[in-house]
Amino acid sequence: MKKILMSFLGALFVLGFGFAGGAGESIAKGPYKIKFGNTQGEKDTQTMGLNEVARRLNASGLFEVTVYPSSALGETDDIMEQGLQGAPVLTVTDPGRLMSYINEFGVIQMPYIFKDASDLDKLIETPMYKKWEKSFEDKFGLKLITSNWYSGARNFVCDKEINKPSDLKGLKIRTIGAQLYTESINAMGAVATPMAWSEVYSAIQQGAIDGAEVQTPSSYATRIYEVSKVTNRTEHFQLIGCVVMGAKIFNSWSREAQEFFIKTFKEVGSENQQLVKKLTLQYEKEMEGYGMIVRDVDKTPFIEAVQPVYDKLNYRKLKDELFKQLGY
Template sequence: MRLISTGIACGLLAISAVCSAKSYELNMSTALTSNSPVVHALHQFQKHIAQDTNGQLTVHIFPSGQLGSTEDVMGQAKNGANVAVLVDPGRLADYEKPLGVLSMPYIVNNYKDFGKIARSSLFKGWSNELAKKSGFKLLGFNWYQGARQLFTQKPVRKPSDLQGVRMRTIATPIWIKTIRAMGAKPAPMPWTSVYSALQIGSIDAAEAQMTAAYGQHLQDVTKYVTLTHHILLISGFVTSDSWFQSLPKNLQRTLIDDLRQAGNAASKGIAAADKEDRKKMEADGVKILKVNVAPFRKRTEKVYSELGYVKDRKKIRQILRGQGS
């Protein structure tokens, strides 16, 4: 934690004293590029938090993995650094397994369902356990990044078309098993390495959300996009729990409230940008394939039992039906 002590003159009638106020800084990291709606929302958040805390909390934004990979920055946060990083539930499952269910294939039909889940006592319990077990403070989990699609060199219309295809995915068991179940060979690597890997042919394909793919110019190194919607990517910011607890309570509340509002704005921006970026990709010559997702859904069903998420999925479905809390 970096603290800056500033002296301010405090006067009362003819009596004056010297008071001190502590200032705080938070470095926020994401692998997404600067043209992402997520990063745009972060810059707005940066302005709001400065205003709402009267400059007591200063936020710095680092897109494109400038502070390191997501895993690197998570390690910094775990060690108590004043950093926060945008992370998916699959990565957090290594520390609090139930959270991983939110990254499972076809867990929800609409990204707005995640809002119901995040407000539930079930999710709050998972968040509390995450802090106890790992030292991570979950600041908010309402940052929707889009539906994951397949970006390939050859047309993919059914799972069998993925046989032998080396596909980049996130380096966690959930993502790796999902891509393998769909029929491809998972090739985990950092997002910032995907373009060059496709360019030189060390991988054949990638799975990603439309806005991130367009921002990374995957339309220049792939020919087809298959709309499988296999995972709706929800994410949130995690920081050091010890750093967060060092903040005054009013700053804790303001940080969480302002970040939640920014997440809502970013999610709406992503939903709108997804449609626009799809059109831009088509204009650049990429062929968009709409397919029957039922075979892909059927192939990934086994991932729930393989990773032990059958019971957690049942709890999620109860919440979405209004039968759980």
């Protein structure tokens, strides 16, 4: 009986030691189950990217991934909160939302800071970004997988041709509910009106708002062209996708799984940058076929209009340091 008891206690000790390991030392070997959720439709390029990541991860045998588009798991902030509470979920958010955790992080989403997505792969390797990445995990338990995902350039979509900031005066324009976005949209002349993306189509249809500032892949996937007539290509935000999940779940995986997970997301992010550019042109042509006017706009007056926002949010020096690290 004594030998049996000692063997039992020994087994418990081994198991306890195995589960007490640090990040990447979990005794479990997978497959690890996780849900990917976002607010975009099936045809949106972000959803395409998540489906491609899921395909590669599932093929590895290390993961069992299911993708839930169109707010099936809730809005972006809801999914983030689920992850922080320990649920095995992941979503794609943006720097404007994440600045509520680390204010400095919002600088990378400021209007007209990047001409396009070509520098996002370089951005995530800068010392400034690496410092933010560590702070998100250490201070908030939020694992920032990557920020090189790209959703497209955001434009003013409404029933009016917009040529200068004064043309937006009095127009209620849907934007993301974070200070960076509301301050910028107000500075460009509109009345910033935050609301969930899933509510935008009906809000425009019912006259509750006059339009939205949105990237073409999302307006196309949500069929906004059915309720708005004009896409004004101001391209004021290059919308960055930040892939996030709870650090607790991520750190319960084997090191092999962690490395493969991050590598896959970064690779698909790079590929999706080009896909977004290609499909944006394709979708704009299709929307023109449905009667929407897609028009270029002189960006100069809009660039000038948002400059005070850099000072209001104390981002001027931060922008200069970031540009230095990027080699601008």
